Amino acid sequence: MMRPYYIVCLLLLLSCGKKEAEVITPATVREVLTRYGKENPETEVLIETKYGNMRLKLYEDTPLHRANFIKLIKEGYYEDADFYRIAYEFMIQGGDLKKSLGYRIPSEFNPKYIHKKGALSMARVDENNPNLESSAAEFFIVHGGRYLPEDVDMEARNLGLTLTDQQKETYAANGGYMTLDQKYTVFGELTEGIEVVDKIASEKVYSTDKPLREIPFKISVVR
Numbered sequence: 001m002m003r004p005y006y007i008v009c010l011l012l013l014l015s016c017g018k019k020e021a022e023v024i025t026p027a028t029v030r031e032v033l034t035r036y037g038k039e040n041p042e043t044e045v046l047i048e049t050k051y052g053n054m055r056l057k058l059y060e061d062t063p064l065h066r067a068n069f070i071k072l073i074k075e076g077y078y079e080d081a082d083f084y085r086i087a088y089e090f091m092i093q094g095g096d097l098k099k100s101l102g103y104r105i106p107s108e109f110n111p112k113y114i115h116k117k118g119a120l121s122m123a124r125v126d127e128n129n130p131n132l133e134s135s136a137a138e139f140f141i142v143h144g145g146r147y148l149p150e151d152v153d154m155e156a157r158n159l160g161l162t163l164t165d166q167q168k169e170t171y172a173a174n175g176g177y178m179t180l181d182q183k184y185t186v187f188g189e190l191t192e193g194i195e196v197v198d199k200i201a202s203e204k205v206y207s208t209d210k211p212l213r214e215i216p217f218k219i220s221v222v223r
Contacts, residue, residue: 021075024136029103030064037067044222045073047193049083049215051200054141054193055222056120062108065122065134065187072137073221083200083215089145090177092200093123094217095138104133105185113186114167116176117144118197120188134185141190143201146175 024032043066047054058066072078078096085093105122109132115121119142122134147155149172156163161181163171171178190197203211 021071024101024103026103030106033064033067033071033105036071037063040067040070040074042070042221042223044191045069046220046222048218048220049196049200051215052193052196054196055191056188057191058120058188059110059113059186061110062113062185062187064105065108065185068105068136069139069187070221073219077137078217078219081217081219083211083217085140085209086201086203086205086211086215087143087209088201089143089175090201091121091140091142091144092197093138093140095123095135099137101136103136104129105136107132107134108185108187109182110186111162111182114163114170114176115142115144115178115180115184115186116167116170116189117142117174118190118194119176119186120190121180121184121186124184132183141197142177142180143197144176146173147171147178152178 022032022036043058043060045056045058047056058069060066077099080098081094081096083092083094084097104124113119121140121142123138123140124132124134152163152168152171155178156168159178159181161178170176200215203213203215205211
């Protein structure tokens with residue numbers, strides 16, 4: 001039988017080996033996420049649902065959002081998360097509304113990245129948010145709808161957007177939600193499982209966009 005003294009020593013060693021999650025505040029968000037991103041360079045995550053799996057690639061040139069997402073996944077923030085808001089031909093939004101974090105992520109708008117179907121973007125609040133900073137944890141994947149080729153230019157002009165020919169073709173061929181461009185930060189995209197987005201987006205919802213049935217998910221870092 002192991003003596004109590006040795007049990008205490010073992011517990012102390014285990015506790016010393018476990019690194020506590022670093023708390024982020026509005027004042028330290030850039031510093032902490034920049035440092036964390038250098039120490040944790042992963043760019044691929046997997047979301048598992050009852051409808052199938054989705055694999056996502058995170059963009060390296062949205063470093064704060066990438067680092068924050070990886071940090072939350074590794075620290076188990078999304079353990080009880082679900083897709084709690086669904087809007088057909090718009091998006092599926094996920095997170096854990098029972099939890100809250102005391103910071104926002106500075107926006108990282110990049111004209112290279114649009115809200116095409118399958119884009120991964122961060123939600124945000126409108127009130128008292130002049131710099132359009134992102135939510136710390138609530139994300140969404142674009143479902144979107146297709147645009148007629150003749151409507152793409154008109155919509156972009158009305159929204160004050162300058163799109164490349166390839167981006168215009170993407171909106172016309174695959175769809176998306178152009179209204180969100182340069183207002184919400186796109187920081188990744190689906191590489192597998194777009195049919196899963198279609199299935200989730202087709203779920204029946206209440207008038208508040210809340211799905212009738214819970215849609216939990218498991219998320220993990222792949223590499």
